[in-house]
Amino acid sequence: MMRVKKKNLDGASLITPDTVAKEIFARRTETFDEQFAVAKAEVALILELAQQQFDNRVSAREIIHRIAGALHLLRDKLHSSVWAELIPLVQNHPVSHRFLEDPFTRWSFEKPRGYSGDAQLLDFIYGHDSVAELVKKATPLGAALYDYTKDASSSVAVRERRDLLTRFVDEAAARHGDETEILTIASGHLREADASVALKEGRIKRWVALDQDPLSVGSVARDFNGSCIEAIDGSVRDIVLRTQELGTFDLIYAAGLYDYLNDRVAIKLTRRCMEMLKPGGMFLFANFSEDIVVDGYMETFMNWALLLRSKADMWRIVNASADPASIEAEVFFGENHNIVYATMRKKV
Structure with missing residues (x-):
């Protein structure tokens, strides 16, 4: 859809x-x-x-x-x-x-x-x-x-990120059952869905893939036509300002977005995502880390600048976005430390 x-x-x-x-x-x-x-x-x-x-x-x-x-x-x-x-x-x-x-x-x-x-x-x-x-x-x-x-190393980390997202999707479906609802923010082409066993087996009720690029929205709509995946045109601003009522979810993630958001916007988005989580649901966000070693090449020849973050930076966003007593949070690196992840699970 x-x-x-x-x-x-x-x-x-x-x-x-x-x-x-x-x-x-x-x-x-x-x-x-x-x-x-x-x-x-x-x-x-x-x-x-x-x-x-x-x-x-x-x-x-x-x-x-x-x-x-x-x-x-x-x-x-x-x-x-x-x-x-x-x-x-x-x-x-x-x-x-x-x-x-x-x-x-x-x-x-x-x-x-x-x-x-x-x-x-x-x-x-x-x-x-x-x-x-x-x-x-x-x-x-x-x-x-x-x-x-x-x-x-950065490309290896991005492929690992895709596979980790697939794993988190399947784990959410196993944890929450056939009523599982998922929201992907800045979904791109949603390549992590290609390998999802839960999606193939019909164990996800609704999967909203939100992106501000109409070409990406169209690609997801075409590739997953007839599935539970709903491709929606929307942006960070739409979410923060509540211009779209998307509902509530068991898993929300934004894996390739926070690298472009300053702390102020990142915290606003995280707070809103936590509001959209069901009890027991989890929010995940990822960021390229300060350990990346191809940053100079990316910013020059690729014209691709990113906001790099440390574990401490990720924790700062987590702690500013929710009462620590209301969540179970974790911050961890991917295998080669090029990407750092944060997960926030809302306590039941």
Whole structure:
């Protein structure tokens, strides 16, 4: 079932590099000019070495591994205001065109859907059939780079996240029975549903997949037509302002959204989700962690900025969103520590 109430993306909720940059890059300090001059020279050397390696036919894997590591280390040691000014320098360097031959990197940089982290981008990570033609059309260099980026630590973590979500869905159905109701916020293409045993066996009463991208809503409506899954066009703003009455749920999760929300909005959304939980129900949210090592590559060549969070950051959101005595909460890392998760179960 599909319910669409808007034809265009919700501009108020639209996720772009500029909106995220306002949250993660600090104002310049008094020593900015001095730091920037040194950093500019450093990044120029990093980029020129990559250019020389491409010209000398060094393996694509070696080149991208080295530059991703170098950009991470540079980002890590610089004040964020200095790093922010380096990003356009990297993006405008001639070597960037080499990295954009990778269809995954290119899709992220060009943002055909108009915003960061769209569902089609994740399909490159999943190796889904929907991107097979784009991968097939890649140059030999692009294909070699994609072999690296699709298996980078962040990509491995995203695939694990999909599988964890499938597990949580099936566990919710086992716990709550055939009346189980689920809400997915920023559902994308809902790939975690593909492997759900509970869905296949008809043990879920209602599964609402909410997204603000009409293309994603349409994809879910098409792929799961005739199932209990209801694809709905809606945004974070719709949920927080209660413009849609979605009902109550046994499981609510937002796995790829909090990376773009500041604490203020994240807490508002979490509070509202806790209100929509039935007694005994669970809310889960996930976030890329500060342990990620490809952040420099993502923010430059992929034009994909994220709000990274630590365990303490996740706990701060949890503790500000509910009375600790009313919930059972847990914060934990995925296997390679690139993604951190928080779960909040409402006590009966």
